[in-house]
Amino acid sequence: MKPISKNLRICALLLNSLILFQSCVVYHKTPVSLHQAAQGRARGKVVTAGKTVDDYAFFTESNGRFYGVKMELGNELRIPIEDSPDTQIYLKNKNASTIRTVLLFTGVGIIVIAAMYISFSGDIYSGGFGFISI
Known part of the structure; x- marks a missing residue:
């Protein structure tokens, strides 16, 4: 149960930072x-x-x-x-702001999906991966 709650905390932190960076504006x-x-x-x-x-x-x-x-x-x-x-x-700068927001959403989404895939797929290395506690 600990690895799941740790993963949820990491995902929540990533989504929080996404919301924070979304309000940024490029001039x-x-x-x-x-x-x-x-x-x-x-x-x-x-x-x-x-x-x-x-x-x-x-x-x-x-x-x-x-x-x-x-x-x-x-x-x-x-x-x-x-x-x-x-x-x-x-x-x-509307174009740069839109592009930055789309890239940010895409990048964080890929990171969150990759982190969840890695954490739920099991032990990748013999010592474990960063999300899995031994």
């Missing part, structure tokens, strides 16, 4: 202007001269002012953004 390497960011409703981050980073759901323009919009408890929170030369805006 474009080149910054865009506030005008370009406000035209599309893409997720992005703002890096200021002091190297502070703020994430926003999307950017918008209203009455000549630019705002970064954060979603908090289902409400849109509009935060004004200074249009200075030191402010850099990086938009979400």
